Amino acid sequence: MWQIIAESVKSANHPLNQDSKKYFIPKDKEYVVVAIADGHGSKKCFRSNVGSEFAVEVLINIFRQHFSSNTFDNLQAGFSGIKDNLAKTIHRQWMEKVRNHLAKNPFSFEEELIDVKVLNNQVISYGTTLLGALITKNYIIYLQLGDGDILVVKDNEVTRPIPKDENLIANETYSLCDKEADSLFRFYYQPVIGQLPDLILLSTDGYSNSFPNDNEFQKTALDYNNLYKEEGMSFIRKNISGWLKDTTVHGSGDDLTTILVFKTSDNESATKRETDNTN
Amino acid sequence: MxxxxxxxxxxxxxxxxxxxxxxxxxxxxxxxxxxxxxxxxxxxxxxxxxxxxxxxxxxxxxxxxxxxxxxxxxxxxxxxxxxxxxxxxxxxxPLRLPQYKGINDLMRRRVEPTFKALAIAGVHLANSFSKLHANGLCYRDISFGNLFFDPITGDIQICDNDNITTNGDPLVTVLGTPRFTAPEIVRGEAHPSRDTDLFSLAVLLHYMLFVHHPLEGEQEAKIHAFDLPAMTKLYGKNPVYIYDPKNTTNRPVAGIHDNAIAFWKTYPTFIKQLFIRAFTVGLKPNGRIMEIEWRDSMARMYDSLIYCRCGAENFHDATEYETTGKTTVCWSCHKPTILPPRLKIGKNLIMINVDTLIFPFHVDPSISCEFSDPVAKVNQHPQNKSLWGFQNLSKDKWTVISNEGAITEVLPGKNVSLINGIKINFGKTEGVIIV
CATH class of the missing domain: 3.30.200.20 (Phosphorylase Kinase; domain 1)
Structure with a gap:
């Protein structure tokens, strides 16, 4: 039912790629879970590559557990209470991972000298955004904390299930290291009516920031969709790393990560390469 | 989308x-x-x-x-x-107007309403659910996604009314929003009813005043995954109020539940006692606080508002004042507040601030709590700036009895000075000024 490409390219300006990506499709292909995270690039977030890795791990596991326990199957009373629980669980489990990591890997002497604020609140050094989606045949749940983009293509139209946050200006972003991060998550619960989307694209802000405006960025999603139909998955898979490198070099200069979830055409073998795969 | x-x-x-x-x-x-x-x-x-x-x-x-x-x-x-x-x-x-904000905005501090606006919103909320329940209806799904309020005026709008049914309707599918549902529903022992609405109303009021859930303290801080077993235990099988005076196992945790800790200090004793009742004996259906008691308490809270010299809103705590003789310590500048003149009408004590308005429900117990068409406002004497008075905004004359027993009439539009001990007869009730 789905085919997935997950790709990430490192900024020339960073010693490490601070973005992370992960996805999971079970053997029975009942659903797909995807997650990307953008570890903050500022000096005080010197462990954000670890923080972003933890973020995608936590989200994938939580969505898998919730799918198994049918949490989202009957939301007659709405999604509001459940989304609060989801946000709290993600935040708390990420914090636990960070604290465990800190206990096993205390700051080095050099790290202690980086910023006194971070020394007093060491979780800051792991700061990251998080975007994800749980895609099933009956519903899709989109989730976002901080910057980044989720685009959906259906019938050659591009939409944003979660609108851009007008409260975030310049490079400001919400982060899992915020004490009240659980209240900053945004969700969209979409029951599937009729056809599933043709493409769901998740990307860190390094992608959209490489374009002069949002319209140009949104066209990328349409381009991917057309390429998938005309050239096939292998063509995109072969070339995407080069395209992303070009995009960031001539654009934002930031780490750039994207996950593309394509609905397979009837004549393609569904999820052939990705089945039962965590990547 | x-x-x-x-x-x-x-x-x-x-x-x-x-x-x-x-x-x-x-x-x-x-x-x-x-x-x-x-x-x-x-x-x-x-x-x-x-x-x-x-x-x-x-x-x-x-x-x-x-x-x-x-x-x-x-x-x-x-x-x-x-x-x-x-x-x-x-x-x-009807379309919700843009000036009405959600409790989510309050939780995220996108709006910072005054205590006055919160008190008015609390009155409207309790009053509205009183009328709903009086019509034999049950809301079933009170939560902060359904309430919107104007952070300036305190007016409210209640949305998502399509799940309202008659009270006791067994054919319901909506059991409420997690965190707001009554413990007996969480345990699977009851369906939504007026009794369970009353619990949800108490949770919503707690969120509005303390920006925090009443049952989320130390027990909540230990939860690793907010899944069904954890939720059932916290909100159904073992609910403990964060300020239960007899059970201290679920106090708010500094660094996690800071809103609850900070706001608990700001409210007067009668409000804290009411919430303690709501989430101790009120955990059982027969102990629930009725809408009218919530409404009257929110109105009393409105009447208890005072301003510190630093400008911050505070509440006069009559219980504390009568016991210790001490005024409220300002939550903002940490200095003792100065008690303003008061108007005592029956059991009600109304703080007289520069912007205080006396409404019909203050002077006539048969009138419902509406914050419109004031009958009196505070006025400063145009020449003697140290002299303050009440201006009669009503259509009726007042009778004023001085400390010496002299009786005078205050016609509509006229003023009466705020002098200690004078009595004002508003028609249905009589008030005394305390300075």
């Missing part, structure tokens, strides 16, 4: 008028909401997802439309629209 209706789509109404879909506003578990216009006037239209467009839901809506809103705070269904092609339907309701 709408799926059900398209922008500029026209939906016929009874073959006469038509409804123009203007734009998508949002979606929930049951359907999508759109801004529409009918004869040029804006409305909201909720359209149900096919699976939710059941005959029971339609019958329920028809009933609600027939009986009408309990008061003007409810964005009540006005009429149904149907699509015979696929048997789906929706309903038209």
């Amino acid at each position: 709408n799926q059900l209706l398209k922008e500029k789509q026209i939906i016929p109404i009874d073959g006469k008028d038509s409804c123009l879909v203007e734009r998508f506003l949002g979606s929930g578990g049951q359907g999508e909401v759109y801004r529409v216009s009918i004869q040029g006037k804006p409305y909201a239209l909720k359209w149900y997802f096919p699976k939710q467009a059941t005959s029971e839901q339609k019958a329920s809506l028809e009933y609600l439309i027939r009986i009408g809103a309990p008061n003007n705070k409810f964005l009540w269904p006005k009429f149904l629209l149907t699509n015979p092609k696929n048997n789906t339907f929706g309903y038209i309701m």
Whole structure:
């Protein structure tokens, strides 16, 4: 039912790629879970590559557990209470991972000298955004904390299930290291009516920031969709790393990560390469 | 990202008028909401997802439309629209105005209402649910997604009224929103009813005042995954109020539950005692606080407002003052507040600040709590700036008895000085000024 490409390219300006990506499709292909995270690039977030890795791990596991326990199957009373629980669980489990990591890997002497604020609140050094989606045949749940983009293509139209946050200006972003991060998550619960989307694209802000405006960025999603139909998955898979490198070099200069979830055409073998795969 | 209706789509109404879909506003578990216009006037239209467009839901809506809103705070269904092609339907309701903000905005500190606005919102909320319940109805799903308030005036609008049923209706599918449902529902022992609405109302008021859930303390801080077993234990099987005076196992944790800790210090004793009752004996259905008691307590809270010299709003704590003789210590500058003059009417004590207004419900117990058409306002003497008085804004004359027993009349528009001990007869009640 789905085919997935997950790709990430490192900024020339960073010693490490601070973005992370992960996805999971079970053997029975009942659903797909995807997650990307953008570890903050500022000096005080010197462990954000670890923080972003933890973020995608936590989200994938939580969505898998919730799918198994049918949490989202009957939301007659709405999604509001459940989304609060989801946000709290993600935040708390990420914090636990960070604290465990800190206990096993205390700051080095050099790290202690980086910023006194971070020394007093060491979780800051792991700061990251998080975007994800749980895609099933009956519903899709989109989730976002901080910057980044989720685009959906259906019938050659591009939409944003979660609108851009007008409260975030310049490079400001919400982060899992915020004490009240659980209240900053945004969700969209979409029951599937009729056809599933043709493409769901998740990307860190390094992608959209490489374009002069949002319209140009949104066209990328349409381009991917057309390429998938005309050239096939292998063509995109072969070339995407080069395209992303070009995009960031001539654009934002930031780490750039994207996950593309394509609905397979009837004549393609569904999820052939990705089945039962965590990547 | 709408799926059900398209922008500029026209939906016929009874073959006469038509409804123009203007734009998508949002979606929930049951359907999508759109801004529409009918004869040029804006409305909201909720359209149900096919699976939710059941005959029971339609019958329920028809009933609600027939009986009408309990008061003007409810964005009540006005009429149904149907699509015979696929048997789906929706309903038209008033559009929520932009100045009304959600409790989510309060939680995220996107709005910072005054204590005065919160008290007024609390009065309206309790009053509205009193009227709803008096009509034999049950809301079933009180939560902060359904309440919107004006952070300036404290006026409220209650949304998502399509799940309201008659009290005790056993054929309900909506059991409420997690965290707001009564413990007996969480344990699977009861269906939504007026009693369970009262619990949800208490939770909502707690959120409004303390910006925190009443049962989320130390026990909540230990939870690793907010899954069904954890939620059932916290909110159903072992609910403990964070400020239960006899059970200290669930106190708020500094660094995690800071709102609860900070706001607990700011409210007067009678409010804290009321919430302690609501979440100790009130954990059981027969111990619930009634709407009228909430309403009167919120009104009393409104009357207890004072201003510190630093400008911060505080509450006079009459219980504390009578016991210790000490005034409230300002939460902002940490200095003792100065007690302003007071108006005592029966058991009620109203703080007289520069902006205090006396409303009809203050002087006539038979009148419901509405914060409009004040009968008195505080005035400063135009020449002697140290002299303050009440101006009679009502249509009736007042009778004033001085400390020496002299009786004078205060005609509409005229003033009476705020002098210790003088009595003002407002018609139905008499008040005394305390300076």
